[in-house]
Amino acid sequence: MDRPRIVSLPLWFPKASETFVFREVKVLAGLGLPVTVVSLYGDLSQPLSPEMRAFPAPERLGSLAAPRILAAFFREFLRRPASTLALARRCLGVGFGSLERFGENLWAFFAGFLVARRCLELGVEHIHSPWAGGSATAARVASRLTGIPFSFAARAGDIHPPEAALAGKVADAAFVRVNNAANLPHLRAFAGDAPDKVRLVYNSLSLSPRGERPAARAPGPLRILAAGRFVATKGFSYLLDACALLRDRGVDFRLTLAGDGGLGPALRRQVRSLGLGERVEFPGFLSHDALSAAMLRADVLAVPCVVDSDGDRDGIPNVIMEALAHGLPVVATDVAGIAEVVRPGETGLLVSERDAEALAGALAGIASDPAEAARLALAGRRLVLELFDPEANARRLAGLFAAHCREAR
Structure with a gap:
């Protein structure tokens, strides 16, 4: 199996309510894929399981990274002002449906310039976002700046209701992963004449029993x-x-x-x-x-x-x-x-x-x-x-990464 170097771009990592994102990264790493996690926001104060706490911390951006993010943006703007403004229009010149969504995508747009630099420094071959919202915008920007292919997962509230930018993200992505069959026709409606770009890969099961279930239901309520x-x-x-x-x-x-x-x-x-x-x-x-x-x-x-x-x-x-x-x-x-x-x-x-x-x-x-x-x-x-077998589904996702990396080469 090819093992391309991947960058994963969640908003937060690890996030206690996004155990499926954590499990996916951990299993991919266990399969031998070099995976670097760059979270677009800072640390999130939440009760984490011992397994999450023991996992290597990601590279976190957040407010402390704002000077580096702005420096990366202005460096690119001064070098190529016309194309930078065109990229801003491409990524931000559409509706996002709410002020919260716009703010998330605006931050992600600027963060994408720093992510692009990190991808080149790390020798990354594929950029993946576990969500279709702001993190997909950062992946899209980094991809446009570097030529490295990107993909994103489309899951729930990140595509329902769909933001106006979703069609452009689908068009630019190497592939789009959905984690349930119900979302296949919804996303394929944005893929035009390339419906096979949208692929179904179920999540990895993220929680196994920490003990034995009683053989029979206990009396009482x-x-x-x-x-x-x-x-x-x-x-x-x-x-x-x-x-x-x-x-x-x-x-x-x-x-x-x-x-x-x-x-x-x-x-x-x-x-x-x-x-x-x-x-x-x-x-x-x-x-x-x-x-x-x-x-x-x-x-x-x-x-x-x-x-x-x-x-x-x-x-x-x-x-x-x-x-x-x-x-x-x-x-x-x-x-x-x-x-x-x-x-x-x-x-x-x-x-x-x-x-x-x-x-x-x-x-x-x-x-x-x-x-x-x-x-x-x-x-x-x-x-x-x-x-929802973790290894089987991680191998399917890794296979998609590898296939598109081969095409890009």
Whole structure:
């Protein structure tokens, strides 16, 4: 296998909520690919697993690198002013849909000039961004300046809704990786007469059980686990409504709602207004090790995702694959690529989004038939171990890098 030198350009690294990005980099490095991680932002203060803390730190840019970034930009501008302004128009002269997205892409545009210098210094043969947003802009700029091919992954909120710059990024990229089949037609619509440029490579499974799951469900209340960012697309408010319905139907349960984010205060108010205070706990964001332990204790994972009003959505939430790898049954909504993993009646239970009644019914079904729940979870475990095998998927991605490096040579 060819082992081209790669630069990976996340915004942050490692990021506790982006375990799939971390796992991909680690497995690629384990396959012998020389991978350098350059994060566009500075350090992010989050609880990390021991594995993440032990991994070599990336080259971080962030505000401390601003003088070097501006120096790299002005060096190029003074040398080739016309082409530099043309590159700015190409990358920034389109809409981004929000001030936040524009700010991210603006920073990434300037950072791309310093990334280009680092790529030449390191002898890099391919530049890869794990997201389609600002980090793909930095990869695109560095590629245009150096002639080194670049690619990017397109996943969830980075392409839903799509920014106007997405078509240009797809056009300039050597290839675009999607991590679920549901996004294939969406991205291929931006690829014009080159639909094969968009390739499906599933994520690598990023969390294995840190212990043994009990052979049988423990007596007592149904232990429901939900985990993720407290944002609209996670649909946690509908889960709380479903929990109120479970209580009213006499189903004894306890919900652990793990995570944090802007909707945290609203979710806590909803718990109080529904009278669920004694049944719902908020442990905050859980590190990898703590999440594994929570999955081994739980009876079911609830994933009530929704498509937001602006089109934002998840792809396949990583927590689903992690839960199934732990033998934990999953109840989820039929959004984006979730049905590729949670196959109704085969590997889990799937309900319509924003339907608290259906969600409550599916959770009650798990409580009433633990044998069937265990059967679904076992089938789901077999599926995720096949589809999300870290080494197999890393080899597919490495093969794409190598093929495009050979073409560039």
